[in-house]
């Protein structure tokens with residue numbers, strides 16, 4: 001007999017199909033069972049399209065035809081996120097669940113942007129919190145935006161074993177292996193925005209788009225490219241202004257950027273130093289759930305000191321960059337004591353000759 005956790009596990013797998021397309025909506029999956037046998041499956045593909053619950057109900061009709069109505073009245077639903085109870089781009093799922101007389105609903109994670117399904121769903125048996133941690137991890141960006149008012153922030157650095165990220169001479173463009181660089185393109189595709197500073201733009205002139213990611217059907221949305229240009233260095237001719245993706249520049253009223261294929265958010269120079277307000281802007285005005293940071297040490301350190309990095313991904317190549325190296329953090333300049341910032345290692349994997357280390361900062 002399949003357990004409720006196993007049904008929810010299947011709903012989580014369905015939700016993951018929306019990884020590259022649901023933004024800014026969360027990924028949601030749904031399974032409907034009758035006498036413990038799956039009769040319908042659904043997932044949310046894109047904002048504005050049907051939610052997972054509605055797709056799963058439709059799947060029951062497709063599978064059972066004339067028997068669907070009575071089957072649904074005795075069915076159980078497993079959904080990875082609390083069903084919506086407010087009208088957005090589509091009608092509330094809570095109504096569809098009530099209308100079809102579904103008896104019991106298992107919910108993995110709550111959704112604080114909604115009115116509380118349990119309050120609306122009188123007469124339906126509800127079990128909340130089944131595989132809650134897994135469901136929250138899946139939509140960590142969505143939960144960060146809704147609950148903290150900022151995106152989930154992942155900083156990436158490619159380094160040698162001596163911590164070098166570049167040479168002062170400007171040589172050594174690629175430190176890491178092809179495999180690591182492909183992985184970075186994948187990271188860009190699964191994040192909704194990529195942020196850097198003018199130091200990186202002026203030195204490397206990256207385009208910051210996702211390429212060579214070997215993604216399923218190549219179907220994904222390019223991340224929004226974001227640059228903080230508080231000294232108005234950018235001219236509009238840099239590669240980040242290519243038409244392959246959208247670009248948002250935070251600059252002052254003296255910025256040289258013309259709002260053509262890009263957007264300029266004008267702030268005072270002081271406000272541009274306030275990274276928390278920039279993150280709030282990205283969450284509230286641009287609905288960004290997940291942000292990847294690909295900067296040099298200045299922006300990295302500034303974010304770290306504001307406790308704004310949730311996850312740090314280090315691609316470490318077996319190379320020494322030597323005495324001419326720039327290091328990825330000037331950590332001791334921003335903290336009084338060395339080693340006051342610890343990290344927890346979540347995973348270490350090998351990519352070509354490199355190590356990929358995923359860490360979480362232990363902020364105190």
Ligand SMILES: NC(=O)c1ccc[n+]([C@@H]2O[C@H](COP(=O)([O-])OP(=O)(O)OC[C@H]3O[C@@H](n4cnc5c(N)ncnc54)[C@H](OP(=O)(O)O)[C@@H]3O)[C@@H](O)[C@H]2O)c1
Pocket residue numbers: 156157158159164165166167175196197198199200201203204228229230231272273274275294295296297298299300302326
């Ligand atoms: N290996 C890697 O993974 C990797 C990734 C990216 C970059 N890099 C290397 O990093 C080097 C660039 O490093 P970087 O530190 O100059 O670049 P950065 O962190 O990308 O940009 C730094 C600039 O951003 C501006 N800025 C805006 N807001 C800021 C804030 N709140 N705090 C601090 N600075 C802020 C500052 O310019 P103003 O003072 O003019 O406002 C500062 O000079 C390049 O050599 C590049 O090759 C390596």
